[in-house]
Amino acid sequence: xxxxxxxxxxxxxxxxxxxxxxxxxxxxxxxxxxxxxxxxxxxxxxxxxxxxxxxxxxxxxxxxxxxxxxxxxxxxxxxxxxxxxxxxxxxxxxxxxxxxxxxxxxxxxxxxxxxxxxxxxxxxxxxxxxxxxxxxxxxxxxxxxxxxxxxxxxxxxxxxxxxxxxxxxxxxxxxxxxxxxxxxxxxxxxxxxxxxxxxxxxxxxxxxxxxxxxxxxxxxxxxxxxxxxxxxxxxxxxxxxxxxxxxxxxxxxxxxxxxxxxxxxxxxxxxxxx
Numbered sequence: 630x631x632x633x634x635x636x637x638x639x640x641x642x643x644x645x646x647x648x649x650x651x652x653x654x655x656x657x658x659x660x661x662x663x664x665x666x667x668x669x670x671x672x673x674x675x676x677x678x679x680x681x682x683x684x685x686x687x688x689x690x691x692x693x694x695x696x697x698x699x700x701x702x703x704x705x706x707x708x709x710x711x712x713x714x715x716x717x718x719x720x721x722x723x724x725x726x727x728x729x730x731x732x733x734x735x736x737x738x739x740x741x742x743x744x745x746x747x748x749x750x751x752x753x754x755x756x757x758x759x760x761x762x763x764x765x766x767x768x769x770x771x772x773x774x775x776x777x778x779x780x781x782x783x784x785x786x787x788x789x790x791x792x793x794x795x796x797x798x799x800x801x802x803x804x805x806x807x808x809x810x811x812x813x814x815x816x817x818x819x820x821x822x823x824x825x826x827x828x829x830x831x832x833x834x835x836x837x838x839x840x841x842x843x844x845x846x847x848x849x850x851x852x853x854x855x856x857x858x859x860x861x862x863x864x865x866x867x868x869x870x871x872x873x874x875x876x877x878x879x880x881x882x883x884x885x886x887x888x889x890x891x892x893x894x895x896x897x898x899x900x901x902x903x
Contacts (some may be wrong), residue, residue, distance in 0.1 A: 636749065640846075640863050641891035642762070642796045642853075643666040645703075646681045648829065653885030656708075659881065659893050663746070664691070664708040665760035667792040671695065671702055682706035683714050685806065696742025696760065703783035705760040705795060707744045716743040716757065716776070719781050723773030726767040739763060740776055746861055749898060753794060756898070757791040763834060765798045768826040771834035779837065793866040796889065799835050801844070804851075804861045813859050842866040845894045849878040852890045865894040872899060 639661035643652050645668050656664055669682050686693035686708045696718040697704035707713075719741040726736045742762035745890040749756035761778060764770040775797075782788040805813065813825050828835035835844075852859030859882070867873040873896045880890040 630823055631800065634898065635895060637661040637893060637895050638792065638794060638845075638865050639664045639759070639893050640667075640794045640796070640865055641665070642863065642887060642889035644668055644887040645670045647888075648886030649681060650660075653688070655884045655891060656688060657883060657884065658686060659891065661893060662710070663758050663794075665758065666706040666708070667760070667762040667796040669695065669704060669706045670750075671697070678874070688901070694720045694742055694744050694760075696740050704740055705762055706741050707742055707758055709744055709746060709758065710748065712748050713744050713746050716745050716787065717781075717785055718735050718742050719778070720775045721763075721781075722777040723764065723770040725764055725770050727766075737764060737766070741778055741781075743782070743787065745787075751790040751898070753870070754787075755790070756871075759791050759793045759795075761793065761795045761797075763795075763797045763799065768799070768828060768833055771797070771799055771828065772832065774838060775826070775834040775837045777872050779841065788841065789868050789870040792845075792867050793838065794864065796862055797828075797834065797864050798862050799833070799864075800825050800860060800862065801828040801829045801835055801847075802827035803829065804847075809859075816859060838866055841869055843869050843873065845873060845875040845896060846878045846892055847875075849892045849894070850880040850882075850890075852880050852892060855884065855890050856888075858890060863889060863892045865892065867896075873897075 683693040690710040694707045721739045724737045746756045829844045852863045853860045877895040
């Protein structure tokens with residue numbers, strides 16, 4: 630994939646491989662250059678030690694990278710070209726604390742995996758893909774995690790050549806007209822949840838990311854829940870210094886197998902300077 634070629638990036642929360650065959654077919658049909666997966670389990674009923682993301686990657690001729698939480702059994706994965714290399718696996722700060730069944734406190738840990746694509750050049754080095762999944766309960770915790778992620782990417786020296794991809798569980802108010810936002814608010818109220826928060830407003834998680842990243846997935850459509858989407862929470866963000874524009878961004882309608890619809894974004898890397 631030399632510089633100047635079109636790239637396709639896919640983000641997909643696979644709901645712990647709830648329907649492995651259907652999800653695998655959806656990923657294969659997308660023909661994406663890079664696929665970021667959330668809620669991957671490395672051990673399922675398919676057999677002791679079975680690695681679902683690795684099996685899917687092998688079938689696509691891709692390398693498989695897994696960034697874990699929960700002792701290595703659950704987390705994010707990236708399917709990328711065979712020349713790709715892992716830079717880091719990050720445990721992010723923050724995370725909502727909940728009570729376990731026995732009443733003990735438990736922090737919902739989130740992480741990120743950072744993979745470099747040596748064959749895709751940017752002005753400051755090879756393109757980097759960051760797969761992550763932010764807190765699903767609290768906008769405040771998502772903000773903590775997004776700020777920590779930015780700090781960690783800056784420390785790795787890759788923030789200005791990175792894509793941040795995954796289920797950010799964050800709402801951008803501009804994606805909704807007043808009727809859609811009211812409907813979403815009603816769902817939250819009916820479930821006893823906090824009202825939906827505009828993550829792009831001052832102090833939100835997207836507000837932190839918007840300072841340095843462009844939302845290539847804007848306009849892709851709602852993604853969750855898959856059987857009647859109310860929210861856009863799955864994103865492809867690009868470092869602003871890359872100056873990328875998406876030629877297409879769309880949720881894959883009617884994709885079976887998960888409670889999220891996958892999102893596919895197409896863009897071209899800028900041609901080499903004269």
